[in-house]
Amino acid sequence: MSKEKSVNKGAKQLRDIPLSVLDLVPIVVGGTAADxxxxxxxxxxxxxKWGFHRYWLAEHHGMPGVASSATSVVISYIASGTSKIRVGSGGIMLPNHAPLVIAEQFGTLESMYPGRIDLGLGRAPGTDPLTARALRRDFQSSGDDFPELLAELRSYLNPSSSGSSSVRAIPGEGLNIPIWLLGSSGFSARLAGELGLPFAFASHFSPDYTLPALEIYRSSFRPSEVLDEPYVMVGVNVVAADTDEKAQWLATSQELQFLNLLRNQPTPLNPPVENMDEIWNDYEKVAVKWQLRSMITGSPETVKEKLQAFLDVTQADELIIHTQVFDHKARLRSYEILAEIVMGK
Structure with missing residues (x-):
């Protein structure tokens, strides 16, 4: 099994680490899922083409602005239209599914696109309780059974590690499908460390716990057949544009998205607005700004400086970038700017 490799601690520059993409396949106001x-x-x-390392898609359900609910299907669509970038889940919410089904789905994907598929796993439902129940998830489950579900899934992919079983994942059995644990708290951080698996932290929506979770993961890490040393990927919201002012304007779409979630009124992704103060009240402004305080917005120079500062603090081995803007061309330009300032593309 191939292993992710950490770069030297204490000497990381943006050019030293891979950049990846996290996509929620946003549905915008006036658009369709097909768009x-x-x-x-x-x-x-x-x-x-610009040199990004992975392209991950996230499982969410019942959200008017997110089209990636059938995550495995979308992964196949993206992988079929690309040739070398790794494609995977960021992540599959394992308690929503029978582990055998996920082993078969990702065994199928790995068979179709060999050497390019990642299986990132989370333990949250990715939706509200009623939708979780409709997904046949235990209504009372808190995700505490995630370690058992993970062990079952891994046994289908590598049955020799757990003895013989009459239940087999075909395709899936014996395939090299890298498993990542995803988290926004310490639970998955500790489990990933104890199992010697790579860990991805959702700093883009849980900034408070970023550094504590990374410390838990690194301190609890045990070498495995997968990794010799810890490997951390950290999610970060980035909106880059040619000027600071334009980037801040584009970023209001994500502010509106969080505001609507705060109001329990999720909507498709709205176009940017000139003045958020006309829309939110003082409490809502504080709540949204706090939730998004780690978001990096700005011109190429601003983004490069802030992203390097984020790397200095987290010492991540890889950054996965989430860019949630209304206009598709502006989203392309944001990632192009990242490629230019980090990878010299």
Whole structure:
């Protein structure tokens, strides 16, 4: 099994680490899911050309602004339209599914696109309780059974590690499908460390716990057949544009998205606005700004400086970038700027 390799601690520059993409396949106001899929494929083809390492898609359900609910299907669509970029889940919410089904789905994907598929796993439902129940997830489950579900899934992919079983994942059995644990708290951080698996932290929506979770992961890490040393990927919201002012304007779409979630009124992704103070009240402004305080917005120079500062603090081995803007061309330009300032593309 191939292993992710950490770069030297304490000497990391942006040019030293891989950059990847996290895509929720946003549905915009006035658009359709079909439009969103085409835009995501176009983005994937561009970032592959620009040198990004992975393209991950996230499982969410019942959200008017997110089209990636059938995550495995979308992964196949993106992988079929690209040739070398790794494509995977950021992540599959394992408690929503029978582990055998996920082993078969990702075994199928790995068989179709060998050497390019990642299986990132989370333990949250990715939706509200009623939708989780409709997904046949235990209504009372808190995700505490995630370690058992993970062990079952891994046994289908590598049955020799757990003895013989009459239940087999075909395709899936014996295939090299890298498993990542995703988290926004310490639970998955500790589990990933104890199992010697790579860990991805959702700093883009859980900034408070970023450094504590990374410390838990690194301190609890045990070498495995997968990794010799810890490997951390950290999610970060980035909106880059040619000027600071334009980037801040584009970023209001994500501010509106969080505001609508705060109001329990999720909507498709709205176009940017000139003045958020006309829309939110003082409490809502503080709440949204706090939630998005780690978001990096600005011109190429501003983004490069802030992203390097974020790397200095986290010492991540890889950054996965989430860019949630209304206009598809502006989203492409944001990732192009990242490629220019980090990879010299």
């Amino acid at each position: 969103s899929f085409r835009n995501s494929l176009d983005l994937a083809q561009h970032v592959e």
